[in-house]
Amino acid sequence: MTTVERPAAADRSGPVTRGVIGSWQLRKEDDRLLRGDGRFTDDVEPAHVLHMAVGRCPYPHARIVRIDTSAAEQLEGVKHVLTGADVRAATEPLGVLRPVPGAPRLPYYALAQDVATHEGQPVVSVVATSRHVAEDALELVDVEYEPLPHVVDVLAALEPGAPVLHPDVLDSNLLAANSDGSGDPEARIREADVVVEGRFRINRVTALPMETRAVVAEWRPGARELTVHTSTQVPHLIRKQLAESLRLQESDIRAVASDVGGGFGLKLGVFPEDVLACLHAMALRRPVKWTEDRAEHFRNSTHARESVHDYRIAADAEGRILAMTDVYATDIGGWNSPFGSAQLSSVVLNGPYRVTDGYAERRVTLTNKTPIGAYRGYGQPEVNFAYERLMDTLARRLDLDPVELRAKNMLTPAELPWKNPTGAVYDSGDYEKCLRMAAEAIGWDAHRGTPRTPRADGRIRGIGFSSFVERTGYASARFLARRGSQFGAHESVTLRANRSGGIDVWTGVSTMGQSAETAFAQVVSEVFGIGYDAVKVHAGDTSASPLNTGAFASRTMIAASGALKEAAEELAAKTLRLAAWRLESDPELLEIAGPVVRRRDDASVSVTLAEVFGTAITGQGIPPGEEPGLEATSHFEPADAAYSFGTAAALVAVDPGTGEFEIERFVMVHDAGTVVNPTVVDGQVRGALAQGFGAALTEELRYDAETGQLVNGSMVDYFPPTAADLPPIELLHTEVPSPVTPFGIRGVGEVGTIPPGAAVANAICDALADFGVELDTLPITPEAVWRALSGRSDGQGFDEELTPTRENLPDGGVGY
Known part of the structure; x- marks a missing residue:
C-alpha cells in the first residue's frame, strides 16, 4: 500500500501552545508489543487453571x-x-x-x-x-x-407467514421500528422535477479482530x-x-x-x-x-452491517436537493446483542448535503442468524453507499457534473452548526474544500474531458466520489438516557504524581490498537508541561481506574482529552504552588518545563519535579493550607458530538467483457479536527480503509436459505483483504477544529470504513455509463459487474409494498 502525505496547514488557535499535541511521538504501546511482551487474555495462565x-x-x-x-x-x-x-x-x-x-x-x-x-x-x-x-x-x-422452520433473509422475515422467532414476546419478526424526520418530504417529492430511488443491499460481515x-x-x-x-x-x-x-x-x-x-466494535x-x-x-x-x-x-461473535435500504432523493431541474428519505430493514439476527442494531444510518441520513425535508425509518428485524452488533462505522458506511450512489444517478439523470452537483448541495462553513432532518447537529467544517481537493488529486477535470473509450488492454477508466460526514462521540448523557442506553457520554481519568518525577495516568479505556496510551500521554505532556516520556498510562483495570464508559463510537479522545486537560491543569496548579513555597516565589512567576519547575525570567531558579512530587506525597515541607498528596480525578462530558467529514475518490479500470476491475488509485481527503498525533491518525485511517475495502469488495457472510447454515464460516472461504490486495492510497488532510470538544478534536477511528463502497461503485458505473450499469449491492465483485453488464442481476427490484409510509409505521417513540 502506497501512502502519500499532504497535510494541510493546521489552525492551532486555542489552548495548544507547547507543540506536543500535533507532533509525531513514538507510540507508548510499541515497545512491549514489538518485543512480544504484550499481555493478552490468552497469556493469562493462573495456577490450577x-x-x-x-x-x-x-x-x-x-x-x-x-x-x-x-x-x-x-x-x-x-x-x-x-x-x-x-x-x-x-x-x-x-x-x-x-x-x-x-x-x-x-x-x-x-x-x-x-x-x-x-x-x-x-x-x-x-x-x-x-x-x-x-x-x-x-x-x-x-x-x-x-x-x-427458519428464515435467514431480512425481507422474507417481515413477510406474513414467516416463522416467528420469539412468539412468546412478538407476533412477527419486527423487533421495533423507529422513525424521525422534519419538514414535508412527501410534498417535496411530489413537487420535484426528478426523483431517483433505489434498493441497496448491504452485505453481512464480521470485524475479524x-x-x-x-x-x-x-x-x-x-x-x-x-x-x-x-x-x-x-x-x-x-x-x-x-x-x-x-x-x-x-x-x-x-x-x-x-x-x-x-476490537472494532465487536x-x-x-x-x-x-x-x-x-x-x-x-x-x-x-x-x-x-x-x-x-x-x-x-x-x-456478533456480525455486522446487513441491511436493505430503500432510498429516495428528490431534486429540481438544476440539481438542488429538495428531499431525502430512507426506509431500511436492518438484520439483528436471532437476539438483540449488547449493542444491537446500528442507528447511525438514521443519524447521518443526508450526509454533507443541505436538506431540510427528510426522514429515516428503521425496521429492526429478527432472523435465524448470528446476532448483529457494533462494527466500525456502525450504520454510516451503509447509508453512505445508498445516498452517494444516488447522487451519481441524479447527476447522470440531469446531465450534470457529479462533483458540481455535490458542491452545489453541500453545507457551507457559514451555515454550520446546522441541524439535519433527523436532529443531528453538524458542528463545523468545510465540506466542499475536501471535495475539491479529492477531485484535483484524482485528476477529475482531465478525466471529465476525455472520451470514455477502452485502452489498449480493453479496459475503460472511471472515477467515482463518495462524500460523507461521520458522527464521532455522543451528544450528551441526556441524549443517551432518552434512548435507554446503559452508559454515559463522559470519560474519566486519574492523574497521580510519583516520586520519580513522573505522572501516572489511570484509565478504564483498554488498549486495543487505537494508540490511546500515546494520545493520552501527549495531552498530559502538553497541558502539564512534563516530558512525554515521563507520563505512563495504566489502562483497562476496573480496580485501579475511575468509572468510565470505554472505547467505541470514535469517542475516546473527544471525551478523554477534556478529562485529561482538567486533571492535568489541577495537578499543575498545585505543583506550582508547592514549588513556589519551596523557591520562595509567586506561582504566577513559575512554569513547568520538562523535569523541573523554574522561574520564567530566571531558569537557574528551579526545583525538580521529583523533589516537588516527593514533598507532596510525604506531606513534609508543604505550605500551610495544602493537603498532602498530588493526584486529580476528572470526569468530562463533551458539549455535543463532533462530526468528521471528507471525500474519497477512486480511479478504476474495468474490463467491459468480463466485469473484472482494478482500483488504480484511491484518494482520501479527511478532517478529524485538531490532530493529536499525525502518524496515529494516518494509521487509523489506513486501517479503517482496509476494513472498508474488505466490506466493499471481498467480504460477505453467506447463509444458505434452505438449510439456514453459514456456508463460509472459515478463513478458507471468507476473504478479508491482505496488504497486497489494497490499492495505492493517498491521504490528504484538512484540519478544522471542532467548537464542541477540547482542543478541537474529532474522532478518527472509523472514518475509513465509510466511503470505499460508494466511491468504487461510482467509479465502475462511470466507466460503464455507456452500458447503463448501476450497482446497488455490496460486495462489489467482478461477477456482480458482469451480471450488471449482461442484465443478469440477481438483486430484487424496488418494491413499494415494503416501503411503509410514516403514518402506518410502528414507532418506538424516540427519535435520533
Missing part, C-alpha cells in the same frame, strides 16, 4: 427436547457441566447496553433455554483439565433437537472477589453486566483488559461465554479459561 469448551446448536432454529450430560460427566478430566436449566437458576438474562427504542425485552441467557434461534448458539458448556478433554466431553453430550474473544475467570470465595480477564473494549461495562447477570455486587468484580488484539459488552466461565469458576473455586477459536468466532 481449567479450560472450558462450549457445545452449540447445529441448526438455525430448533427446540431443545432433551440434554443428557451423564456420559460427558464421567469422562476423566471433566470437572463441571452446565446446561440451560443450570444457567437459568443461577443467573439473570444478559443485559442490553444500548436497547432499541420501543423494543420488548428478549430474555437472552448464556445457554439456550427451550429454543435456539441461530446456528452456533451455546447450549451446553464443559470444564475440564484441558481444552482437548472438554471438547471430547462435548462429543459425549446427547442433545435431542426438534428442527423448526486478530485476537478472538477470550476470558479467564477466577473466584476467591473468602474475599468474595471475582477477577475476570477479558478481551473487551469496555471493562467497566463488562463489570456492570456481569454483576447484574451473576447476581453479585459490582464491588465483588474486577474486570481486566490489559492488551486487546483489536468486543462491546458481555457475551454468553463470559458468564459461563464465571459460573464454572465460582462453582469449582478454580480459575477457568476459554479462548474462542475461529470457527466459533464466525458463528457466535
Whole structure:
C-alpha cells in the first residue's frame, strides 16, 4: 500500500501552545508489543487453571427436547457441566447496553433455554483439565433437537407467514421500528422535477479482530472477589453486566483488559461465554479459561452491517436537493446483542448535503442468524453507499457534473452548526474544500474531458466520489438516557504524581490498537508541561481506574482529552504552588518545563519535579493550607458530538467483457479536527480503509436459505483483504477544529470504513455509463459487474409494498 502525505496547514488557535499535541511521538504501546511482551487474555495462565469448551446448536432454529450430560460427566478430566436449566437458576438474562427504542425485552441467557434461534448458539458448556478433554466431553453430550422452520433473509422475515422467532414476546419478526424526520418530504417529492430511488443491499460481515474473544475467570470465595480477564473494549461495562447477570455486587468484580488484539466494535459488552466461565469458576473455586477459536468466532461473535435500504432523493431541474428519505430493514439476527442494531444510518441520513425535508425509518428485524452488533462505522458506511450512489444517478439523470452537483448541495462553513432532518447537529467544517481537493488529486477535470473509450488492454477508466460526514462521540448523557442506553457520554481519568518525577495516568479505556496510551500521554505532556516520556498510562483495570464508559463510537479522545486537560491543569496548579513555597516565589512567576519547575525570567531558579512530587506525597515541607498528596480525578462530558467529514475518490479500470476491475488509485481527503498525533491518525485511517475495502469488495457472510447454515464460516472461504490486495492510497488532510470538544478534536477511528463502497461503485458505473450499469449491492465483485453488464442481476427490484409510509409505521417513540 502506497501512502502519500499532504497535510494541510493546521489552525492551532486555542489552548495548544507547547507543540506536543500535533507532533509525531513514538507510540507508548510499541515497545512491549514489538518485543512480544504484550499481555493478552490468552497469556493469562493462573495456577490450577481449567479450560472450558462450549457445545452449540447445529441448526438455525430448533427446540431443545432433551440434554443428557451423564456420559460427558464421567469422562476423566471433566470437572463441571452446565446446561440451560443450570444457567437459568443461577443467573439473570444478559443485559442490553444500548436497547432499541420501543423494543420488548428478549430474555437472552448464556445457554439456550427451550429454543435456539441461530446456528452456533451455546447450549451446553464443559470444564475440564484441558481444552482437548472438554471438547471430547462435548462429543459425549446427547442433545435431542426438534428442527423448526427458519428464515435467514431480512425481507422474507417481515413477510406474513414467516416463522416467528420469539412468539412468546412478538407476533412477527419486527423487533421495533423507529422513525424521525422534519419538514414535508412527501410534498417535496411530489413537487420535484426528478426523483431517483433505489434498493441497496448491504452485505453481512464480521470485524475479524486478530485476537478472538477470550476470558479467564477466577473466584476467591473468602474475599468474595471475582477477577475476570477479558478481551473487551469496555471493562467497566463488562463489570456492570456481569454483576447484574451473576447476581453479585459490582464491588465483588474486577474486570481486566490489559492488551486487546483489536476490537472494532465487536468486543462491546458481555457475551454468553463470559458468564459461563464465571459460573464454572465460582462453582469449582478454580480459575477457568476459554479462548474462542475461529470457527466459533464466525458463528457466535456478533456480525455486522446487513441491511436493505430503500432510498429516495428528490431534486429540481438544476440539481438542488429538495428531499431525502430512507426506509431500511436492518438484520439483528436471532437476539438483540449488547449493542444491537446500528442507528447511525438514521443519524447521518443526508450526509454533507443541505436538506431540510427528510426522514429515516428503521425496521429492526429478527432472523435465524448470528446476532448483529457494533462494527466500525456502525450504520454510516451503509447509508453512505445508498445516498452517494444516488447522487451519481441524479447527476447522470440531469446531465450534470457529479462533483458540481455535490458542491452545489453541500453545507457551507457559514451555515454550520446546522441541524439535519433527523436532529443531528453538524458542528463545523468545510465540506466542499475536501471535495475539491479529492477531485484535483484524482485528476477529475482531465478525466471529465476525455472520451470514455477502452485502452489498449480493453479496459475503460472511471472515477467515482463518495462524500460523507461521520458522527464521532455522543451528544450528551441526556441524549443517551432518552434512548435507554446503559452508559454515559463522559470519560474519566486519574492523574497521580510519583516520586520519580513522573505522572501516572489511570484509565478504564483498554488498549486495543487505537494508540490511546500515546494520545493520552501527549495531552498530559502538553497541558502539564512534563516530558512525554515521563507520563505512563495504566489502562483497562476496573480496580485501579475511575468509572468510565470505554472505547467505541470514535469517542475516546473527544471525551478523554477534556478529562485529561482538567486533571492535568489541577495537578499543575498545585505543583506550582508547592514549588513556589519551596523557591520562595509567586506561582504566577513559575512554569513547568520538562523535569523541573523554574522561574520564567530566571531558569537557574528551579526545583525538580521529583523533589516537588516527593514533598507532596510525604506531606513534609508543604505550605500551610495544602493537603498532602498530588493526584486529580476528572470526569468530562463533551458539549455535543463532533462530526468528521471528507471525500474519497477512486480511479478504476474495468474490463467491459468480463466485469473484472482494478482500483488504480484511491484518494482520501479527511478532517478529524485538531490532530493529536499525525502518524496515529494516518494509521487509523489506513486501517479503517482496509476494513472498508474488505466490506466493499471481498467480504460477505453467506447463509444458505434452505438449510439456514453459514456456508463460509472459515478463513478458507471468507476473504478479508491482505496488504497486497489494497490499492495505492493517498491521504490528504484538512484540519478544522471542532467548537464542541477540547482542543478541537474529532474522532478518527472509523472514518475509513465509510466511503470505499460508494466511491468504487461510482467509479465502475462511470466507466460503464455507456452500458447503463448501476450497482446497488455490496460486495462489489467482478461477477456482480458482469451480471450488471449482461442484465443478469440477481438483486430484487424496488418494491413499494415494503416501503411503509410514516403514518402506518410502528414507532418506538424516540427519535435520533
